[in-house]
Amino acid sequence: MGGQRTRGAFRQKCMKILNKVFFLPPLPTLLISVPSYALVIYALAGENVNPVIAYISYFFSAYAFVITVTRITVVVSLIRQGIKENPFVSRILGIPFVERYLKEDAFRAKTALYRGFVINLLYAGIKMFSGIFYHSVWFATLAVYYILLAVMRASLLSSVRKEERDQAMEWKRYRLCGIILLFMNFALSGIVVLVVHQNSGFEYPGILIYIMAIYAFYATIMAVRNVVKFRKYKSPVLSAAKIINLTAALVSMLSLETAMLTQFGAADDPMLRQVMTAATGAGISIIVLGMAVFMIVWSTKQLNKENR
Numbered sequence: 001m002g003g004q005r006t007r008g009a010f011r012q013k014c015m016k017i018l019n020k021v022f023f024l025p026p027l028p029t030l031l032i033s034v035p036s037y038a039l040v041i042y043a044l045a046g047e048n049v050n051p052v053i054a055y056i057s058y059f060f061s062a063y064a065f066v067i068t069v070t071r072i073t074v075v076v077s078l079i080r081q082g083i084k085e086n087p088f089v090s091r092i093l094g095i096p097f098v099e100r101y102l103k104e105d106a107f108r109a110k111t112a113l114y115r116g117f118v119i120n121l122l123y124a125g126i127k128m129f130s131g132i133f134y135h136s137v138w139f140a141t142l143a144v145y146y147i148l149l150a151v152m153r154a155s156l157l158s159s160v161r162k163e164e165r166d167q168a169m170e171w172k173r174y175r176l177c178g179i180i181l182l183f184m185n186f187a188l189s190g191i192v193v194l195v196v197h198q199n200s201g202f203e204y205p206g207i208l209i210y211i212m213a214i215y216a217f218y219a220t221i222m223a224v225r226n227v228v229k230f231r232k233y234k235s236p237v238l239s240a241a242k243i244i245n246l247t248a249a250l251v252s253m254l255s256l257e258t259a260m261l262t263q264f265g266a267a268d269d270p271m272l273r274q275v276m277t278a279a280t281g282a283g284i285s286i287i288v289l290g291m292a293v294f295m296i297v298w299s300t301k302q303l304n305k306e307n308r
Contacts, residue, residue, distance in 0.1 A: 022070050026078045029071045036064035037210065065210070069217045109230065109238045113153055116244070120150035141194060145187040145251070152177045152184075152244050159237045167236075168306045171299045174236035178295025181247065185288045188251065192281030195258055196274050209259055216252040223249040236299065243291055250284045 024032070040061035043054045068075075100107050124146035131140035159166070159173050223246040230238045257280050261273045 022066055024067055024071060026071065026075045029067050029075055032060075033064040033068050036060040040210070061210070065213065068214060069221075072214070072218055073221075109226075109241055113157055113241055116241075117150055117153040117157060120146050120153060124150060137194065141187060141190045145184060145191065148180055148184045148187060149244060149248060152180050153241070155180075156237050156241055168303060170236040171302045171306065174240045175296055175299035175303070177240040177244065178292045178299065181243075181288060181292035181295065184247065185285055185292060188288060189281075189285050191251075192254070192277065192285065195281065196278045209256075209263055212252075212259065213256055216249070216256040219245075219249040220253055236302075240295070243295065247288055247291070250287065254280055254284055 036057070039053075039057040043049050043057040101111060124143050127139045127143035127146060130136060131143055155173050155176050159170055223242065226242045227239070227246055230242050233239075254277075258273075258277055261276060
């Protein structure tokens with residue numbers, strides 16, 4: 001008993017230390033992160049930078065990145081609160097559409113479907129043009145991926161536009177998204193195979209990789225949170241929309257990993273990059289496959305209940 005109490009007290013002490021180090025209040029998070037990012041930008045962009053300064057900047061930027069990821073939702077909430085108190089912003093918030101968009105999660109999710117559909121079409125067009133212009137299978141595979149994303153969103157939009165909900169129709173759309181997700185997994189697997197076979201990956205110039213890292217982690221965290229959150233609305237269409245977002249976020253994480261391996265030392269060890277990319281790609285493919293199978297099986301079960 002005494003040993004268990006000692007271990008329990010030790011764990012609590014460790015958790016308190018970790019919370020104090022990595023879960024800071026919003027203001028200290030900003031005061032540490034902003035100068036750290038500025039310092040690493042100077043180290044990366046500057047010429048003849050002292051190696052000591054460079055290593056210090058890498059250390060602080062890594063720490064800043066961790067506390068940014070752990071506290072980004074709190075910082076964003078604080079910034080939103082400050083923006084809302086501005087008189088000009090208050091007028092804008094009084095517009096019915098804007099007020100509804102900010103206050104109603106379901107309405108915001110439906111609006112995001114339209115935005116996502118347009119963005120996916122633009123991405124698909126750009127990637128397809130790049131694939132034809134540069135004779136690149138890489139870009140063509142990405143174009144197929146974004147086309148499938150757009151098709152999934154389009155199938156959901158037809159249900160969103162209807163004023164009266166048709167539960168059976170929503171479950172059919174949900175199942176259709178699961179089927180498309182299976183085909184998307186082939187495109188995703190093709191991307192992984194290309195990355196591993198060619199031992200290459202995505203590249204982001206300069207400091208853009210840090211911006212993409214913050215975006216990828218934030219998008220993944222929010223996507224997982226929304227998948228759980230929107231289950232309470234019992235709307236198959238909204239749940240499917242959030243699963244689409246999660247799939248896109250996972251691919252962003254894969255792109256980020258290949259970019260970081262390319263930029264931070266994996267060029268000297270190509271085998272490491274291949275193993276890491278293959279492992280992460282396989283893991284993401286399994287997750288996407290699991291979500292697709294779950295969507296098909298669960299929606300079929302619900303449709304059978306509706307028919308009975």
